[in-house]
Amino acid sequence: MVMEAGPGQTRIEKMVSFEWLGQTLASLCWILSVFTYGISSTGDWLQLLAASCWMVSNMASLYHAGTA
Numbered sequence: 001m002v003m004e005a006g007p008g009q010t011r012i013e014k015m016v017s018f019e020w021l022g023q024t025l026a027s028l029c030w031i032l033s034v035f036t037y038g039i040s041s042t043g044d045w046l047q048l049l050a051a052s053c054w055m056v057s058n059m060a061s062l063y064h065a066g067t068a
Helices: 011-015 018-037 042-065
Strands: none
Touching: 011 018, 011 042, 018 042
C-alpha cells in the first residue's frame, strides 16, 4: 500500500509511507556502514555527518506532518 504524501498527512501515515520508510532505512544503513568499516579519515566523518543529517531530516518531517 503506497500512500500519497500530502499536507494533511498524520505522523503515522507518514511513517508507513514507502518514501519515508525507504529514506529512513537507507540513512540508517549508511550510518551503520560507517561504523562497520570504521572511522579513519576526515571523509568518514563527513559520510557520518551526511547520513546523520539525512536521518534528522526524516525525523523532522514527522514532526511537521503532525502539525499541518
